[in-house]
Amino acid sequence: MMSPVSGQPTAADDARRPTNVILFIPDGFGPASATMARDYLRKYEGVGELAMDSIQTGSVRTFSTSSRVTDSAAGATAYATGVKTYNGAIAVDTLQRPLGTLLRAAEGRGMATGMVVTSRITHATPASFSSHVPERWMENEIAAQQIQSGADVILGGGMRHFLPSSAEGSEREDDRNLIDEARAKGYTFVDDRDGLMNLSNGPVLGLFSMSHLDYEIDRDPAVQPSLAEMTDKALSLVSKDKDGYFMMVEASRVDHAGHGNDAAAHLKDIIAYNEAMEVALKHARRDGNTLVVSVSDHETGGLTLGRDIHKEDGVDGVYAWHPEVLHRVEGSHGAMFDAVSARYDHLPDGATATDSVDAVAAVLSNMAGIDDLTDAERASIQNSLGSYDLNYTVSDLIERRAVIGWTTRGHTAVDVNLYAYGPGVENFRGNMDNTEVGDILASLLNLDLDALTADLREETEETQKAEKSKTDATSGPSPGSE
Template identity: 35%
Template sequence: MTLTRSLFTGLALLSSALLGIAHANDDSPGLTMMGTTPSVPKNIVIMIGDGMGPAYTSAYRYYKNNPDTEEIEQTVFDRLLVGSASTYPAKISGYVTDSAAAATALATGIKSYNGAVSVDIHKRPITTIMEQAKKRGLATGIAVTSQINHATPAAFLTHNESRRNYDEIAKSLLNTDTDVMLGGGKRYFPAKLIQQFEAKGYQYLSDFSQLETASSPKVIGLFADVQLPWAINERGAHKLSKMTSKALELLSKNQDGFVLLVEGSLIDWAGHNNDIVTAMAEMDEFANAIEVVEQYARQHNDTLMLVTADHNTGGLSIGAEGEYIWKTDIINGVSTSPDVIATRALKYDDWQTKVSDALGFKLSQNEETQLSLARMQGVEVMTTAIKNLIDTRSFTGWTTGGHTGVDVQIFASGPASTLFSGFQDNTDIANKLMSLLPKEAKVVNQVKQSSTIDKRVEVNDIEVNEPVVDTPTLNN
């Protein structure tokens, strides 16, 4: 981001403040005319539905609709919709972003290349909202369904020139002083590294059953080797919702406030797989986590909740094959994820019955023949055949196994939520959020542990990050 863009963003934020969000950088939140609701938040909860483009929230509405009523019921997304955002990365990477570049934009307010973890196009570290919050005395935390060192959480917490450097990123989390880290990723955290976390005062949780009793202000919970299980295969477990609730509980112990990132990571993974039944189950769990935060915010009216997506995945279409139909009864009738159905089909001689029972409908002769041929080629081919069968039956379409460049939606509630109304860029989201952090009492320019320096430009009390030209490059 250039200085000109930073100044423009700062002035835009100031204009918004003058129109109704006054005192955005006061040490103490102001009150609205009603005298009860703070004009700026003490706590900020950022929720990202990874890959959750507009078609996903529309599909979710119909997926959840009660077919026995005439009215199509609203969802939490319909209630909270306030705006939209563009997602393109730095020019060097074109128009279609990956999760790392998108998360970098959302965490720092600066565009970078695909694969970048909060470094600029020259691979120099950029200060994140979590780092700013920490410097100003706030608690910070993440709760995600991917590994905690995956692209999105990594970009909010640390820096690396490549999202693929999972081991490096895992080690770097030790020096972030993040208070709560919940998700998957045991594979990347060997015993020696865990011991280092514990030596720093972290309580380590290795099993999800331990989450409920966690009470330490510093917690690292790794509940899977890589990703958490698909929500559709653990109906009622509500793991993201429970991690969100626990994170809110622990972070609330900081009297100065907190910034929490919650990611429905596996919406994206299901989208990459072109797996509609798994995607809708992940959407349902993410929506449930949003409602957990909503409930918290009702009890703590100084909490801003900002929900968005980093990009769109899969090119999902509601309707396909030229037909004006989308059959949610087919999707709702599937009991487990297609990969589980395929794995079971390879184990049993009477696989046709097992598959039909799991899909919720009787296979036609032609469908049996197609699946039989796929079954002979192994579990991956069988999984793809089952997904294709569900798509055909439900009239679900996909255009890609990757990302697309469409704009994403923004949902918000709480103090200063009106800042996010209308269209904006994803970097604007970050800059607006950072403008709502409390003013820093210490000298602005400080040498950090990473040997990088943040240079800030004050624009009418709105701080804007600018990278220092001679900041050292990260090494692999």
Template identity: 45%
Template sequence: MKKFLSFFIVLVIAVSFLAATSHIYTVAEAAPPAKNVILFIGDGMGYGHLTLGRIFKGNALTMDGFTYNGTVSTYPNDPAEKWVTDSAAAGTAIATGVKTYNAAISVDVNKKPVETILEIAQKKGKATGLVTTTRITHATPAVFAAHNADRNAENKIAVDILNHKVDVLLGGGKQHFIPKEQGGKREDDRNLITEAKKMGYTVVENKDEMLKVTEGKLLGFFKMSHLSYEMDRDPKREPSLADMTKKAIEILSKDKDGFFLMVEGGRIDHAAHTHDGAAVARDVLAFDEAVKIALDFAKDRKNTLVIVTADHETGGLSIGGYGQYNFKPEILKRQKNSIADVIASKLTPDNIKQVFSQYLGIEDLTIDEMILMLNAFKEKDKNPSAVANMCADIVSRRALLGWTSTAHTGTDVPIMAYGPYAEAFTGHIDNTDIFKLMMQAMGLDKNIKMGSLSGSLFLYPSHRIKLFWGKKESNEALTLHLHKGCVSDTDGQTYSLSNKNK
């Protein structure tokens, strides 16, 4: 009778799984929760971006070494843009487990605030941090410590983030924290940096100042807007993403209750929007170096979960394009600076050949390419990005680096994990599941509720799951074990989730 019940219950689990409905599994005895969670988000980073970074490096990425990895769907809950998300909606899904409309900052489709993983971690006494290469008020960091119906309301978002009292905030965006008369964008005359100092924050504005801080609340603004692309960064003044990640971990890890840290490589997305392959590659590698900092920290302990993912893919990047079976990375490697932020501003109709030679390493600009560039200058009044776009297009075509869009795409993105509960981040999951799995990993929620499009049962090896038959808990409760897609009962009888008795 017991074995019959065991098989029947496993059959019910399998049927429910195959029907792709939502599931709730209560873990009776689980592994110890992760004390610390470090979440990396490569904004716009798809598989093509990872491949490009690997080719540039000429060796495996740190991200390639994760044992547990999978894919993530990114679509929003938007009536007009059903399949392609922006960073706000995707970030909200990751931070709260709730899908919403594009442009929403941790509010649902009814514009009601939704609690974030950072807020929940704070309530549990954990230290928290946000690190980014974009403005700290930009969509991805904002969704963890702010609530707003419109991602563009960055002055209001700045106030919200400050009021959340996040322990470590490092990135750009000073302009949204100071009034207009001081070069900022605030129209309410508030100086949030002065207010932050009164709240106990140490405020820093360059790398050396940041490195000197060893404890307490830290607020770092290293540029008025976004930080520089990695290939444009002044290493003496502006910290790298790895530098900021290391400092954040150093400070947050002093909290006895653990910490939650989100690290964003935000300019990967910006480079992909402008089809600047060299800038994409350099920022992917900078992101990978930051991942290594966190991974080294986690490997010295057994209590830290490191997750690496993306909010969406940008650009439809492909290695090879334009109908040719080839790719020429050496062309991209000769590029000295980013096109949009540096090279385009140096171009005039009279110096095109000189700038292409000096900054892009292109000595043989063709007549057709010259005509394209001159025409771009004629369009500049109507389209300020015309010159940068044409310059990037010429470089991409020479390198055979393909692009399908200047916007985001709806393709799946990677996810990988290391540490406690890392094995849960495998197979195909939805972006809302990342929040749920982080909650589970930190022991903040005993129930796992997976998204309806998830393709895997996320129960953990060696966890014991108690399933009860009717009300006869004392007599007929069965302890089942899940391992590699199979469930076994206490007698050692094993059943696969394909309903076949092994």
């Protein structure tokens, strides 16, 4: 290790301990994502740096116990608990036993806590701070645990896992209405931007969509709050607590756009993340007691700025990339498909494949500024009509013009950028393991995650024992049973 610039390491130094921690997780934000957004802002807003550029302190390695390429569940669990686990695990260890999390430990110490996300609040990242299940897709169970977690601020999407099965759009398989249950516990429930903005006290449960919030590029600002607005409101609520606060903010959909290889949606959600970071940093600079750490869980998509297109096209695209192509795009791939579907509905009976391709071409012209489709590109569109492949055909059309590459619809193993500001910042430097980030945050906040883990394990064992004896009692003694 390098000799510390500041003289002494400081985890034990109270003067350097933060009262509050804001942990940002820009899900799926890789090193190239940062360059992409900065290059764009330099060209279109004359801003040479991202809000977090000056506070980069190193990078983080993200492998899980089951793969060199982590998923968001194992990635978030590492930050939330300081323990590596398998892909798919939500705050449980490799033996599926619950692990104490920063949020629950902070809650236990009387601090205010919050979670602000743009995905379903039951998605892997927020779930790993506020619930314990062996498999990330158990989102109904996650929701039920989340309203018991004690979090003072819960903002995001995912209402479908909170409504009883009888409600339209619900994904629950039981009759529980978790929104009512939350209200009974004292939560105010809000479901749109105005409702959130008018709040002045917590606790609050804000669910602004049945599933994920809209991509920033598609968002109606009158209906859904931005990540920056949610962050600002959440900070105003949790900062009233004299015992300090722990807040996790996830720019969730940076990842989803990566999975869809949707460069413009990826870019605009990164810019929304950047704006939320500005809000948090402004807050931290003002109070002087707040540590802000931002670190992705993994990269998504294998994004590269630059792509070898000359070899196929006779176009020398190497040594360039063109943000202006993304600047012309006015909707996510999903929004474009909605527009295509609307056009299909108006095609006359007996419409030909050419008519269908024309419908896609019209949407590309209107929403992506692409008016120069080649015959080969029209043929590609025709081949993927009516299939999900159309998504990647459109991606390719846009990204070839932007000279951008993607190599996967999944994640990659590349180290992610580490940013930190505030008291305790000197502990975040160099290339760190993702579990170290969680461990150090716990130490700086005086949270004993091991003790909480022990409590949770005991609780689980008692519950299992109780369930077992209930089952035994119900089924009665069974001769010859093991």
